[in-house]
Amino acid sequence: MALLEIKDLEVNYGVIKAIKGVSFEVNEGEIIALIGANGAGKTTILHTITGLIPAKAGSIMFDGKELTKTPPHKIVSMGMAHVPEGRRIFQQLSVLENLKLGAYTRKDKAEFDSTLKMVYERFPRLEERKNQVAGTLSGGEQQMLAMGRALMSKPRIILMDEPSMGLSPLLVSEIFDIIKVINESGTTVLLVEQNAKKALSIADRAYVLETGNISLSGDAKDLINDESVKKAYLGE
């Protein structure tokens, strides 16, 4: 059984049908990329999974439980974290306070300390700046904080929305390396990206989303050589 299974998902924005019956699955340990153009509905799908937007129809099964019927604030403690588009860190709070909020649902102090240590090891910059107000961090540091904050809940699966957005090519590579490391340490990753080349380079499998439908899916190494994908998303 897949860890996360989306079936015939439909989502409306007012009268607009944003997602028109999407199905896909994410198995434990995988990195799955969801690629597609602006407005294809990638972010909408992630928002629906974590309950920021209600689903119109269809089901989202996570570890055997139906997420569309789960109160959104209970999803984190089930083992799912979401690094939202635009990072959405708490700008007015310090780096450490942001990380503490990431562990909001966890009660064990010792576990909190060990997770914090792990996050600081992965992102040494966050430890250096732990008392700094998050809004004053650079774009790359904010992305690291958003990822660190998500890791603080010790998720089984982490949803990442456009982690490369607004970052320099060098930083993009760094962020993708970190995603790979996070995955290797046992966390499943569902990655939404406009940077299809980068996403396909680290993903196991991928789905191509076109105006609310999945148009193509397969192993990432096959898709990266697919002519239509090359033309539409890789700029070749």
Add this chain to the structure above:
Amino acid sequence: MLSLCLGCRKLTFISNLISGISLGGIYAVIALGYTMVYGIAKMLNFAHGDVIMVGSYVVFMLTTKAGVNPYLALVISMVACTLLGMTIERFAYKPLRGASPLAVLITAIGVSYFLQNAAMHLFGTQAKNFTSIINFEPISLAGGQIVISDETVVTIAVSVVIMIALTLFVNKTKPGRAMLAVSEDRGAAQLMGINVNGTIALTFAIGSALAAVAGVLLCSTYPLLSSTTGAMPGIKAFVAAVLGGIGSIPGAMIGGLVIGVIEILGRSYISSQMADAIVFAVLIVVLLVKPTGILGKKYVEKV
């Protein structure tokens, strides 16, 4: 002779200043409720002043009709106001989560009139004489020429204690940090596993409990209680919250004290009829010169 007169003028000024600070303390407690709700729920709860009135009636009825100990009556009133505030939030504001701010604002005004008219219906149009629940010796200074009433002492002490307690609560406790997160980004707060609706309900509960305290302080100093008792102080406390920087806890305290002092000094030295107009003129000037208020943060909305 002349020096004596200068002396008494100075003493009058000090007395006025003390009454101003006392009134300001009451405004501060009301403004703290306003500012908490605005800061976290991002809405102006114009019914806040009327919750004060309801709280005062609860104390009045319990002490005069049932002979309950005034302090016990205050505690019961706080519980009653907490329930009232949470009920208002649940049935009037929660269904409008995500609606336009104007719709919420109009609803709040509707709730305000509802409470006023319900109180008028229940308790009549005749203003009641509220007996102060604060009874100890006033403090006498300068050989009895300046008297600081017991109500003033308690008001100032209570407002400072509440401000400090709220600041500690918001910054040091887990539900407090959840409030800060909800205040900044509801969606992101929810992604952290924070129950946004629960956090907003808690904010209303705290704000309304403060309203009960404010009601007792207000009616102990100005003992006429009617269905519109909370309306004007409520609006002035709103001015105070805006002046201090709406959403800021110390800002509400500073704003409250400034508005109270301006009102009393305006009443004594300019015109007693114009005192309210002066307070609202201050609001207009603040909105023109520094719309974020004294301690308000300048928000840069990212698109």
